[in-house]
Amino acid sequence: MKRTIYLVLTFIACAYLAKAEDGHELWLRGKSAASVQIQHSRKSSVLDIAINELKTGWLGKNEANIKFEFSQHASIKGDGFRLEQDKIIARTDLGILYGTYELLRRQYLGKTDDHFSSNPSYSRRILNHWDNLDGSVERGYAGQSIFWKNDQDLTISKADEALYQLYGRANASIGINGTVLNNVNASAKILTAPYLKKVQAIAGILRPYGLKVYLSVNFSSPVTIGKLKTADPLDPLVRKWWANKAKEIYQLIPDFGGFLVKANSEGQPGPQDFGRTHVDGANMMADAVSPFNGIVMWRAFVYQTSEQDRTKQAYTEFLRYDGKLKKNVILQVKNGPLDFQPREPFSALFGAMNQTPVMPEFQITQEYLGQSKQLAFLSTLWEECLNSDTYQKGKGSTVAVVTDGTQDKSTFTAIAGVANIGSDRNWTGHIFAQANWYAFGRLAWNNQLKSEDIADEWIRQTFLGVRENAKDQSFVKPVKKMMLESREAIVNYMMPLGLHHIFAEGHHYGPAPWFANTKIRADWTSVYYHKADLEGLGFNRSQSGSNAVAQYHEPLRSRFDDLNTCPEEYLLWFHHVPWTYRLRNGQDLWTALCYRYDTGVQQVRDFQKTWDKMHGLVDEERFMAVQSKLRIQSRDAQIWKDACLLYFQTFSKREIPFDIERPVHDLDALKTLSKSKSYE
The missing domain is CATH 3.30.379.10 (Chitobiase/beta-hexosaminidase domain 2-like)
Structure with a gap:
């Protein structure tokens, strides 16, 4: 009897310990x-x-x-x-x-x-939380905001305080030293007294961990909450309002970091609404925070309804302002010229701004890379961007070098990551998505780190006991290989060879290359980007097309412009390519496209096999959670492959190679599925 009780208690204890490994x-x-x-x-x-x-x-x-x-x-x-x-x-x-x-x-x-x-590569290493004041998180896939509950409850409980301390500890452990507490699509209410008091309290909890707080602000706040008649940045009353607001904030939070601003972008108000420029708006805010050593991070993500290629617009808008921004303004630029796609060439703005500090903006949350359902180790994407040579001042002017102060000997440097953190117990929705939070911090501290080393660090600290070197071959090596291949697998089964932005409308989760709603602006549709027709596929950004290649320095300009020298990973980004065009491996475009999609599917199935072999080498709860996510990803990869090949086949009029698995879905059914916000 005693032995039975002992075994039962042991089982309960083991079950409890296993449950504690919830991430x-x-x-x-x-x-x-x-x-x-x-x-x-x-x-x-x-x-x-x-x-x-x-x-x-x-x-x-x-x-x-x-x-x-x-x-x-x-x-x-x-x-x-x-x-x-x-x-x-x-x-x-x-x-x-x-x-x-x-x-x-x-x-x-x-x-x-x-x-x-x-020593840190960037002086400011900042998380951007796209958290709304009602508790929701824009492009968040891990529960509700950890900072905001709803518009009425601005209290901080003991549980909240403990959570903020854990958040601060995690960030400090990887060198992150700043956090923007609210969405770039900002509510003006964040600048009202009740919200600022909560920001003050949060700042007090995070301060010992080295985190300064920043706020995203709505440009029309002087009208919305200040009761002024205008938000014109050259109006003396508007300038005085922002100066007074900054003084109010710094009286509450003496080490407040400053403002993040999304202006005249996707419906957000900005200086252009009043006939002014981005320089007028940014400099006005810079003057407000300057007496307190605050900074303004002005987002370059701007584009208008226009006949101009959308990927050219940020460069066109901001190049003319180089050298005209105040010394405490830094231009925040997404890694690519479009919008956090699984693969883009680096934004030409990194190599264009000679007299203006520029900070990279990476997206940790996986808006376009399977959200919290798919395994995508994004360090490889960011490393690819940081190591890209802009040729701004000749060979060696990488994105890392032109943004971290190495090239111009500047100490005013910064880097931002759009956070994937939410109220889920494991913080990020997918256990492996924690690795992206970790990787961002490590690269922000040292932009020369290798993804392979970052993955190794994270795996060992996250899954293994102290110095469990015996698991190097059985666990670390295969799991690291899976992580390092994961982003390329997503590129393969979503948008290979330079395809981009062919997602379903709104939720950006599944494929919808057929999306062509004429009631909305063209550059919010898929057909705008892939240009599929009977002749071929891809967006012509060469000299004979939109001439986006002209925004890059030589030798990149010529390399991208020539179909025969353009890197094949960007082929359909820069060129409208005939279906019969031969790639370097001898395959024509259609055949190569088919094999890339199939390769992506097979890679995810291999990830499943790899992870299933880890059973018993990792705690049961996290093993099961990851296994379930990989099943979803394998199914989704098949959907992407079928949807894209069946749709593009209507233009190529070619057979899918017979040694590739046949589609298992009907095109019409997939078109119906894409309209749903959930593929489950």
Whole structure:
């Protein structure tokens, strides 16, 4: 009887422990009972966190004695740090905290070198939360906002406070030092007193973790909540209103970071509504926050109803303003010229602005990459962008170099990531989507890191116990391979060879290459981008087309312009290609397209096989959660393949190669399915 009770209790205990592995702890699972002593000459709330992290996570020799040492040594920049044997050396308290997390990470990963230095690539490393004040999250796939509940409840509970502390800890562990608390499609109410009081409270909780808070603001706020008759940025009363509002904010939050602005884009108000320019609007706001060392992040994501190629419009709009923006304005530019597609060439604006600081904007949330249902490790996408050579000042002017201050010796640098964080227990909806939050922080701190190394770090910290090196071949190697291939697999089964933006209307989840609603603007439809006809496929952006290639420096301009030298991953981005055109592997366009789609499907099926082999090597709850998501992804990949090939076949008039699996759906049924907001 006693043995039976013991077995039952053991089973319950094991079940409880398994349930605890629900992803809530992210990559911060390391705990230890080892003892460590810390020497420090000063006190602060930041250093208190560092001390606590060392005492609860120390994995080195027992009874170690770690010293916090402050130094103005030239090798340490900003909040950078240096690790030496038994010492964490930094200029600032935050440098000590970041060094602490690096030391613990290296212990967890079994890295034993005694000397290590690290400085941040960007001075401001910021998450953009597209959270609405009613609690919803635009392009959010992991539950409700963690900051906002509804328009009436502005309280912060003990549970909220604990969650914000975990959020702050996770960000500090990867070097993120800023957060925009609300959607770029901003409600003016965020600047009213009740909301600012809550922002003040959130800022107080996040401050010890090194996070400054920023706010997205609505350009028409002086009218909406200020009761002025205009929001004209050259109107003295408007300028005074923004100056007073900035003063009010900084009285509540002395270290407030500044404003993020989406203006004259997708219906958002802006200076052009009053006959003014983006420069007029940005500089007016910059003047308001300048006395408090605040900044303005002005988004370059602007396009109008126009005959001009949409991908050219941001460049055309902002190039003429180069050098005219105030010193505390930075232009926030999406990685590509369109809109966070699975693959785009880098935005030409990165290589165009010689006198204006530019910051990359990456999308961590997977709006166009399967949302929370599909595995897509986005570090490879961002690494591809950062390493792209703009040739702004000759070879070597990569996106990383022209944005991180290396090329122009600037210290006013920033990078932003659109957050994928929500109220779901695992924070991001998909366990593997946590890796994108992690990867963004690591690349923001060091834009030279390799995706392979970032994936390795995340896998070991997220799934393995301390130094479980025995699982290198059985777990780490196959899971890392799956992660590193995942984004390319999505490109293959969604939009290979440079196809782009052929998603279903509105929800951007499934395929709808047939979407051609004449009641809305053309550049919100799929047919605008793929231009399929009996002759071929693709958008002609060469000199004979929209001439978007002219926005790039040589030799890229000529390389993209020539069909025979254009990189094949951008072929249909820059050219309308005949169905019979031969690619470098000898296949004609139609055949190559068929094989790419099929390859994507097979890759996802291989991911399923890989993950199924991990059963028993990872806790049951997270294993089952990922397995379920991969089944959805495999089904969705088949839908993408069938929808696109069956639709484009109506133009190519060619057979699908017989050694490729046949479509399993009917085109008409898929057209009906695409109108649904959920494919489940």
